[in-house]
Amino acid sequence: MRTYVNIKTLPKTHPLAALKASTSRRYMSPLKKLTLAHEGSGMERMETIKAYAVPPWHNHVSLLCEADREAAATAAKNASDIVIATSASDKGGLVGMGGIVAQRSPRQTDKIVARYSVTLVSRDASTTTQV
Numbered sequence: 648m649r650t651y652v653n654i655k656t657l658p659k660t661h662p663l664a665a666l667k668a669s670t671s672r673r674y675m676s677p678l679k680k681l682t683l684a685h686e687g688s689g690m691e692r693m694e695t696i697k698a699y700a701v702p703p704w705h706n707h708v709s710l711l712c713e714a715d716r717e718a719a720a721t722a723a724k725n726a727s728d729i730v731i732a733t734s735a736s737d738k739g740g741l742v743g744m745g746g747i748v749a750q751r752s753p754r755q756t757d758k759i760v761a762r763y764s765v766t767l768v769s770r771d772a773s774t775t776t777q778v
Contacts, residue, residue, distance in 0.1 A: 650681060656695045727751050729760075742767050 675683075701707075711726075713719035723732055733746035745764035749757045 652693070656693055658695065658697055727753060741769055 711722055713722055719732075723730055728751060730749050730751055731746065732749075733744065735742070735744040743764070743766040746762075747759060748761040749759050751757050
């Protein structure tokens with residue numbers, strides 16, 4: 648079914664869109680079998696979605712990076728839609744990170760989609776080089 652839908656919803660300029668099923672009954676190609684099996688299933692009413700490229704300079708996700716802890720907390724509370732917050736720390740000789748993904752809607756409680764927290768490595772074992 649998926650192959651048949653993909654072929655029937657191709658743009659009119661695509662080479663496969665102009666293919667017609669032959670009338671020969673001697674050999675039935677897989678495409679002809681698909682056509683006969685799904686004939687009259689309402690494919691002509693299906694919408695054809697044209698593909699287009701999104702320019703690389705188009706902003707997909709807005710990014711806000713605050714160095715101040717209070718400013719970051721305020722910005723996260725005022726945000727709506729999907730919020731992803733991450734943090735990393737070095738405490739007691741251990742390096743760790745954590746984060747949360749939440750869906751925020753006005754006048755509704757937040758829905759936490761994912762939450763994580765992990766200790767990555769001890770500070771002595773890390774091999775970071777500062778230049």
